[in-house]
Amino acid sequence: MDDLRDKYLAAIAGAVDEAGLEEVRLTALGKKGEISLKMRELGKMSPEERQVAGPALNGLRDEIDTALKARKAALADAALDERLKGEWLDVTLPGRRRPAGTIHPVSQVTEEVTQIFADMGFAVAEGPQIESDWYNFDALNMAPEHPARQEHDTFFMARAEGDNRPPHVLRTHTSPVQIRHMAEHGTPTRVIAPGRVYRMDMDQTHTPMFHQIEGLAIDRDISMAQLKWVLEEFCRAYFEVDHVELRFRASHFPFTEPSAEVDLRCSWEGGQLKVGEGDSWMEILGSGMVHPHVLSSAGVDPTEWQGFAFGMGIDRIAMLKYGIPDLRAFFESDLRWLRHYGFSALDMPTVSGGLSR
Numbered sequence: 001m002d003d004l005r006d007k008y009l010a011a012i013a014g015a016v017d018e019a020g021l022e023e024v025r026l027t028a029l030g031k032k033g034e035i036s037l038k039m040r041e042l043g044k045m046s047p048e049e050r051q052v053a054g055p056a057l058n059g060l061r062d063e064i065d066t067a068l069k070a071r072k073a074a075l076a077d078a079a080l081d082e083r084l085k086g087e088w089l090d091v092t093l094p095g096r097r098r099p100a101g102t103i104h105p106v107s108q109v110t111e112e113v114t115q116i117f118a119d120m121g122f123a124v125a126e127g128p129q130i131e132s133d134w135y136n137f138d139a140l141n142m143a144p145e146h147p148a149r150q151e152h153d154t155f156f157m158a159r160a161e162g163d164n165r166p167p168h169v170l171r172t173h174t175s176p177v178q179i180r181h182m183a184e185h186g187t188p189t190r191v192i193a194p195g196r197v198y199r200m201d202m203d204q205t206h207t208p209m210f211h212q213i214e215g216l217a218i219d220r221d222i223s224m225a226q227l228k229w230v231l232e233e234f235c236r237a238y239f240e241v242d243h244v245e246l247r248f249r250a251s252h253f254p255f256t257e258p259s260a261e262v263d264l265r266c267s268w269e270g271g272q273l274k275v276g277e278g279d280s281w282m283e284i285l286g287s288g289m290v291h292p293h294v295l296s297s298a299g300v301d302p303t304e305w306q307g308f309a310f311g312m313g314i315d316r317i318a319m320l321k322y323g324i325p326d327l328r329a330f331f332e333s334d335l336r337w338l339r340h341y342g343f344s345a346l347d348m349p350t351v352s353g354g355l356s357r
């Protein structure tokens with residue numbers, strides 16, 4: 001008994017970590033441990049022998065158990081001390097400054113455009129970026145076989161195996177917000193809808209994600225003349241010039257009839273864009289009178305209501321106004337680029353106070 005005690009107490013004292021200690025515990029007190037086996041032998045002893053050996057063995061087991069627990073606590077303390085020594089932190093050191101960012105040109109321009117249209121009585125509407133194909137296409141007068149669907153280079157979301165419903169898409173334009181907004185709020189209405197859109201395309205002037213701003217005005221007697229005035233007012237305010245000239249070029253969109261692409265008179269002298277003068281025309285948006293089918297899709301009676309819609313690329317007009325040559329840099333999160341082209345957080349664009357300063 002004394003030999004056993006000496007052996008195990010020495011082993012416990014000698015264990016250098018918790019794994020080693022656990023090994024000692026198993027050899028002594030585990031199911032097949034030495035002490036456990038000895039206790040099982042008690043059954044074979046005569047009652048007299050058992051009366052002596054029983055309490056002695058119990059005492060030894062308790063003693064070893066206590067020693068194990070004490071050693072375990074000591075090892076844990078030592079491990080914690082070791083960690084604390086390794087992980088100390090000098091809280092009196094000066095903090096490291098987070099790099100200062102700027103307001104991204106897309107955010108700034110979105111805010112500028114929103115301010116201009118707010119001034120003309122347009123509210124802001126929003127819709128989801130993951131859209132059903134019904135909102136992105138069907139409701140906009142593009143049935144499943146419509147060839148215009150192919151031109152959109154659509155990203156499709158995966159459906160679960162065996163689910164044969166048409167897949168959701170990453171919206172290819174902000175036009176589905178027209179449907180959602182009219183279906184929810186009815187008519188008359190005047191809204192813009194800025195946001196992200198997605199198409200599979202990538203070069204100096206295309207990125208797979210970009211930004212559009214949709215415009216929608218529906219009432220009983222809205223006409224193309226009003227579309228033209230609104231866009232002219234917008235361009236004068238946005239490009240901060242007194243005079244602009246727009247050219248409406250007949251075009252085709254499934255969701256407008258008639259449709260027009262709108263060009264802005266400008267000149268490029270020495271790479272410098274001048275709006276309102278010169279011999280060049282620059283396309284800035286697509287527009288038209290909302291197609292009766294689109295109104296019907298949104299639950300609006302086309303015999304009673306009509307209006308215009310337009311869609312404009314935010315990134316593109318940001319590049320034009322602020323002379324930014326490559327669209328891809330917009331989304332590279334390069335701090336040097338942001339410091340050059342970004343805006344101060346305190347620059348709140350307002351129509352009366354100046355948009356860009």
Ligand code: PHE
Nearest residue numbers: 173175253286287309310311
């Ligand atoms: N949705 C069209 C596009 O992405 C733009 C547009 C919007 C044209 C509204 C007409 C009316 O190209």
